[in-house]
Amino acid sequence: MKKILAVLAFFGLFLISCSDDDNSPSVEPGPTEPTPENFSAGTADFSTYVAVGNSLTAGYSDGALFLDGQTASYPNMMASSFAQVGGGNFTQPLVPDNLGGLLLGGQPLAGFENRFILSFASGTPAPTRLEGSGSTEVTTILSGPFNNMGVPGAKTYHLIAPGYGSLEALAVGAANPYFVRFASSPGATIIGDAVAQNPTFFSLWIGNNDILSYATSGGSGSNQAGNLDPTTYGPNDITDPMVFGGVYDQLLQSLTASGAQGVVANLPDVTTIPYFTTVPFAPLDPTNPDFGPQIPTLNGTFAGLNQVFAALGVPERSIVFSEDAASALVIKDESLTDLSQQITGALVQGGLDAGTAFVFGTLYGQARQANADDLIVLPASSQIATLNETAFATLQNLGVPPAT
Structure with a gap:
């Protein structure tokens, strides 16, 4: 914009230096009346x-x-x-x-x-x-x-x-x-x-x-x-x-x-509206001070579950959070086969106590991380990275210590 203004200013000086000796007063054009618009209804009758x-x-x-x-x-x-x-x-x-x-x-x-x-x-x-x-x-x-x-x-x-x-x-x-x-x-x-x-x-x-x-x-x-x-x-x-x-x-x-x-x-294609396109499927930022420091602990916690997923033939359900890139949300996909019982049994066989194994099975029987084909609804933006009070209460009722 500054370059354009400079050119215009120089052009104005050039016009002044090239003016002739005609000293007759210049006449500024007065305001012009707007051209009236002639709208037509055509063959339509808009009266009602x-x-x-x-x-x-x-x-x-x-x-x-x-x-x-x-x-x-x-x-x-x-x-x-x-x-x-x-x-x-x-x-x-x-x-x-x-x-x-x-x-x-x-x-x-x-x-x-x-x-x-x-x-x-x-x-x-x-x-x-x-x-x-x-x-x-x-x-x-x-x-x-x-x-x-x-x-x-x-x-x-x-x-x-x-x-x-x-x-x-x-x-x-x-x-x-x-x-x-x-x-x-x-x-x-x-x-x-x-x-x-x-x-x-x-x-x-x-x-x-x-x-x-x-x-x-x-x-x-x-x-x-x-x-x-x-x-x-x-x-x-x-x-x-x-x-x-x-x-x-x-x-x-x-x-x-x-x-x-x-x-x-x-x-319209309902899947293209902002309600479904505003919130990304991978909004978990590792630079977030409330999330980033927890990533190693989270990955360690899910490591055993991911081994169970692999053993059950569904490694694509593995849950891993990146330390140098945005990570996807963990969602419940009701179209997936519910593996709650299998997960619970496998974790118990692996040495995990029955109570904790049951919690993992209940929470992650139909879980996976979101991908680009998933549509995250707009109201979810106010829930992401906040405490899920309902889930927290459920875990407490299952005997999980509040500090866990």
Whole structure:
């Protein structure tokens, strides 16, 4: 940048030295009026725009639905542009604060905490829930209709499910508190409330939760391929492709039945989102003063276990930490054969006491170090290199001394 400025300064001097003797005053050009933009809606009619979808449509971000996030929702931004070419008012079921937590009967609703912020309290940036008591009461029903029909957490089949906004159904886990707040009636459907507004233009972005909840839960759900009854699905299950396709077609048929035009959004590869790509599989730094000095002891402790892994024909499960490079996390891989009993027996035969051998078998029966093919979820960043209180309590109950 300094070189560029120097050249420009020299060029300015050159212009001055070459000026002629014309002493007539120079006339500075006055401000010019901006060229008016002539926007056109083309053949589209944006007078009643309705957005249908889930969290991406609602403005959900940072693990919660809060006011600023709703204001910055993509449908709200689109509606602002549509307003320049005949678009009408765009209403959203706004929450009253920027915390994001939900209340049910005045009490915090489990699973719907405040939004995340990036905390540097530990010296390393980590997502942390924002403190404070939210004011979004689920039982305070809003009066619609609302152009933004985005409901965080909704899957394709939820959009056609009667009672998904029922307070009574919420008590048994069959409804969504976000839709409870603004459903037109307890038995209403999301798509029904959307179509009732007679949209002239719509956007439909739905389907990512049909796979995303499975991924973010670490694969704790089931693949429901072949099961055509979504009422039997768990919250983290993968939707059957036939169900997905059939419901999606039904949604489009409903939205276009009265001649409305619209757009549909494609689904991103969920494994490429920052939730899965921010935390590396090998974050254990040997220069970390809390970790580095422990490496020789850790490697010595795992040496016997690694011999057992080799004897059992699974040397790839060996756990070794590097003293000059970042090391991978130790994870439980539920797809692996559980070798807990074999490990316990082998260690006892090798002379280890039965109690300690049992602990090793229990903890490392399906353990291995992570690799580049593993996706480490973002919340893990606040747990890495910290004391696992649950595991610590388990070890104490098994008789392991606290100082071990």
